[in-house]
Amino acid sequence: MFSLRLNILLILIFFFNAQMDSMTYAARILGVFPITSSSHQIVYRAVMKELALRGHELVVITPYPMRDPSIKNYTEIDVSFMNKAWQSQFNFVEGRRGKITAHGMMVKQQDFGGLLCELMLSHPQVKELISSQENDQHFDLMFLEMVLTPGIFGFIHRFPVPSIGITSFEAFSINYDSVGNPNLPAYAPDVFLPYSDRKTFFERVHCLLFLLWLKYHFYYTVIPTQDAIARRHFGEAMPYLGDLHFKPSMLFVTTDFIFHSPRPNVPAVVQLSGLHINSPKPLPQDIKEFMDSAPKGVIYFSLGSNVRSDTMDAQKRQIFLDVFSELPGYHVLWKWESDSLPGQPKNVKLAKWMPQQDVLRHPKVKVFITQGGLQSAEEAILMGVPLIGIPFFADQDFNVKMIVERGIGLKIEFTDVTKESVLKSLKNIIDDNRFRENIKRMSVLREDMPDKPLERAVWWTEYVLRHKGAPHLRTAAVDMPWYQFLLLDVIAFLLVIAITVFLVLYLSIKKLYHSIRSFIGKKRKLE
Numbered sequence: 001m002f003s004l005r006l007n008i009l010l011i012l013i014f015f016f017n018a019q020m021d022s023m024t025y026a027a028r029i030l031g032v033f034p035i036t037s038s039s040h041q042i043v044y045r046a047v048m049k050e051l052a053l054r055g056h057e058l059v060v061i062t063p064y065p066m067r068d069p070s071i072k073n074y075t076e077i078d079v080s081f082m083n084k085a086w087q088s089q090f091n092f093v094e095g096r097r098g099k100i101t102a103h104g105m106m107v108k109q110q111d112f113g114g115l116l117c118e119l120m121l122s123h124p125q126v127k128e129l130i131s132s133q134e135n136d137q138h139f140d141l142m143f144l145e146m147v148l149t150p151g152i153f154g155f156i157h158r159f160p161v162p163s164i165g166i167t168s169f170e171a172f173s174i175n176y177d178s179v180g181n182p183n184l185p186a187y188a189p190d191v192f193l194p195y196s197d198r199k200t201f202f203e204r205v206h207c208l209l210f211l212l213w214l215k216y217h218f219y220y221t222v223i224p225t226q227d228a229i230a231r232r233h234f235g236e237a238m239p240y241l242g243d244l245h246f247k248p249s250m251l252f253v254t255t256d257f258i259f260h261s262p263r264p265n266v267p268a269v270v271q272l273s274g275l276h277i278n279s280p281k282p283l284p285q286d287i288k289e290f291m292d293s294a295p296k297g298v299i300y301f302s303l304g305s306n307v308r309s310d311t312m313d314a315q316k317r318q319i320f321l322d323v324f325s326e327l328p329g330y331h332v333l334w335k336w337e338s339d340s341l342p343g344q345p346k347n348v349k350l351a352k353w354m355p356q357q358d359v360l361r362h363p364k365v366k367v368f369i370t371q372g373g374l375q376s377a378e379e380a381i382l383m384g385v386p387l388i389g390i391p392f393f394a395d396q397d398f399n400v401k402m403i404v405e406r407g408i409g410l411k412i413e414f415t416d417v418t419k420e421s422v423l424k425s426l427k428n429i430i431d432d433n434r435f436r437e438n439i440k441r442m443s444v445l446r447e448d449m450p451d452k453p454l455e456r457a458v459w460w461t462e463y464v465l466r467h468k469g470a471p472h473l474r475t476a477a478v479d480m481p482w483y484q485f486l487l488l489d490v491i492a493f494l495l496v497i498a499i500t501v502f503l504v505l506y507l508s509i510k511k512l513y514h515s516i517r518s519f520i521g522k523k524r525k526l527e
Contacts, residue, residue: 027140031060034116034149036086038305040168042276047457077125093311096392096414102192110222113148121233146175151226153244154234162469165248169374169395170255174218179251179268180477185211188263194397197261249469258445268473272453290349296329297366304373310338323422367429372396384443386435408439
């Protein structure tokens with residue numbers, strides 16, 4: 001009897017220990033997200049909110065706060081004053097007219113990233129957080145946005161705890177460097193380039209040159225510039241920013257292998273496409289009635305949160321108005337940022353903000369005219385709505401390229417917008433059922449996953465917490481000098497051996513040749 005009780009006790013102890021090992025205690029987590037774009041922030045917000053609902057305590061620095069008092073364990077440091085800097089720096093409609101290159105856009109945005117770092121780190125509440133005593137502010141984990149602002153990696157020095165990098169679109173090659181993920185310009189281009197995985201020879205040349213330029217520009221211009229900014233706020237004792245760049249335990253990227261092309265990733269890279277997708281909600285009554293009453297269907301027109309439709313010149317605006325007025329039976333929902341639109345047709349409804357996901361869920365939506373933002377593309381795919389992409393900047397050219405290659409939509413270059421091109425594209429999408437069939441097929445593929453992206457994000461976050469940064473996932477590539485990672489030292493060694501062998505053979509043959517000639521010459525003289 002005693003033996004039975006002892007066995008039961010041992011089993012219970014073993015079970016308890018196993019449970020303890022797999023449990024994650026409520027953690028205090030810092031989130032730092034400087035990018036002044038609401039479409040990016042909704043991705044980060046989804047993860048932070050879910051972690052708070054799971055019982056963790058969150059402190060989040062953001063220019064787009066939720067302001068939800070019902071979540072008691074969620075503190076926000078509001079840096080929304082930075083949004084004015086973004087709006088004053090960029091006019092993407094005019095920028096598209098200037099045909100700015102990927103290189104030019106990257107330089108301009110990374111320069112702006114330095115300004116964002118300075119503005120955010122100078123905010124009184126952020127300065128108070130940085131200067132706080134260890135007993136006053138302790139964190140177990142931090143999330144750091146990895147888009148334009150490596151200067152925020154000074155927080156890794158200030159709070160030496162495990163960190164997770166996160167991006168709201170496909171990561172740049174320099175972001176992948178931080179966790180040792182390989183750069184593959186042959187078929188996985190940087191997201192600012194408008195190429196798919198099936199490239200021509202000269203596209204591959206461009207991808208390689210862009211990769212080399214980006215690495216040089218980032219490590220020898222951006223990092224030193226933002227290192228100086230970070231030192232002003234985190235102190236001279238801070239390690240070099242280029243070293244802190246390689247400290248994250250994991251990288252969360254908003255990609256998948258369905259819309260984006262398949263590529264190999266190290267275990268520290270977690271793909272989380274569709275993080276921001278919400279549960280269905282009822283549409284506002286006026287929008288619902290407008291959509292329900294459309295005899296033939298609805299066209300939804302939105303250029304996203306960064307590109308303002310009302311900055312279009314009068315000629316381009318009139319083209320869209322003329323097209324929409326010539327579509328009898330179709331209603332048009334247009335995200336328009338001003339109070340009025342001169343010449344607005346009766347079948348067009350305007351709104352400064354649209355509940356986009358629920359609009360796209362409406363069965364009467366036939367086509368979505370979009371700027372090609374990743375979050376918009378993800379929503380359209382999940383809701384099964386074909387697209388017409390009009391890209392303006394950043395990753396939008398790449399996204400629209402994928403939309404066209406996947407057969408789920410068409411592209412119109414903004415500078416080439418005419419009444420004929422818009423009308424033709426709309427009719428092609430509406431009349432050709434292949435676009436809707438293709439996007440429905442992609443929607444099924446996106447849904448056929450073992451878990452939801454938000455569940456995956458929380459699980460891996462808590463995994464990093466449970467395993468103290470999960471150092472076992474850190475590939476040796478992170479700590480290798482670049483020449484070792486590329487095997488340049490090995491290649492050089494083999495070249496030296498090959499050249500040495502060649503020289504030895506050459507000299508030996510040359511000496512043998514001269515010896516033979518000398519021998520033959522002497523023999524002839526004797527004869």
